[in-house]
Amino acid sequence: MSLSFRQSDIVEIANVEGRVTVDGLAERFQVTVQTIRRDLSELSDAGKLDRVHGGAVLRSGVSNIGYEDRRALNHEAKIRIAERCAADIPEGSSIFMNIGTSTEAVARQLLDHKNLMVVTNNMNVANILVENPDCQIVVAGGVLRRSDSGLVGNLAVSTIRQFKFDHAIIGCSALDLDGDLMDFDLQEVLVSQTIIEQARQISLVADNSKFRRTAPARIASLADIDTVYTDSDFPETLARKCNDWQTQIMECK
Structure with a gap:
């Protein structure tokens, strides 16, 4: 999957903050909540984030995220x-x-x-x-x-x-x-x-x-x-x- 610029930014925000919310992203990017929900669903399908109620979180797994990313989180x-x-x-x-x-x-x-x-x-x-x-x-x-x-x-x-x-x-x-x-x-x-x-x-x-x-x-x-x-x-x-x-x-x- 090729990510849009907005989707790449969403992944970066999640890496820093640990989670993202639909309402927060819609306000940040000045788009509808339906657009953000579609972005998060596509990012989940691509294995980038895990969907949760109201937003998404960093994907869990068997390897940790990078140390500098953890330091900022x-x-x-x-x-x-x-x-x-x-x-x-x-x-x-x-x-x-x-x-x-x-x-x-x-x-x-x-x-x-x-x-x-x-x-x-x-x-x-x-x-x-x-x-x-x-x-x-x-x-x-x-x-x-x-x-x-x-x-x-x-x-x-x-x-x-x-x-x-x-x-x-x-x-x-x-x-x-x-x-x-x-x-x-x-x-x-x-x-x-x-x-x-x-x-x-x-x-x-x-x-x-x-x-x-x-x-x-x-x-x-x-x-x-x-x-x-x-x-x-x-x-x-x-x-x-x-x-x-x-x-x-x-x-x-």
């Missing part, structure tokens, strides 16, 4: 989440932070924290925290994944097992309605599972786009998480599960 929401999460981290803590744009956002909010030790398999997090002179940084070994500057593999896992962290701050690629944290890379999943085993308090940072995506590999359950930081109302099904599991939800609106 819900950027303001990630800042709000990061500010709240960082505010709950006491100074003088030992912390693990895994791969992801949300954990990078938290790292930026820790630049004024005192007397921290941060262990990470995320080279981007390490480079951000270099600006904090009162933060000791330990970079886990492993194989460098060039797509996102993450370190994965058995060496990373072995390094993590040498620590017991006060706090783990982790992200995920998707959060399904069963309450499972999902990801795309099996090696990264193993690292995240090891982090959960080695931390006293575990915080998940996840913007609302994670509720609309799927990924093939399971990391853990929300039952294993102490606090979830998100930017919107939690889906009711997940909120009930969290209540049963005593997982705290912090909505950072």
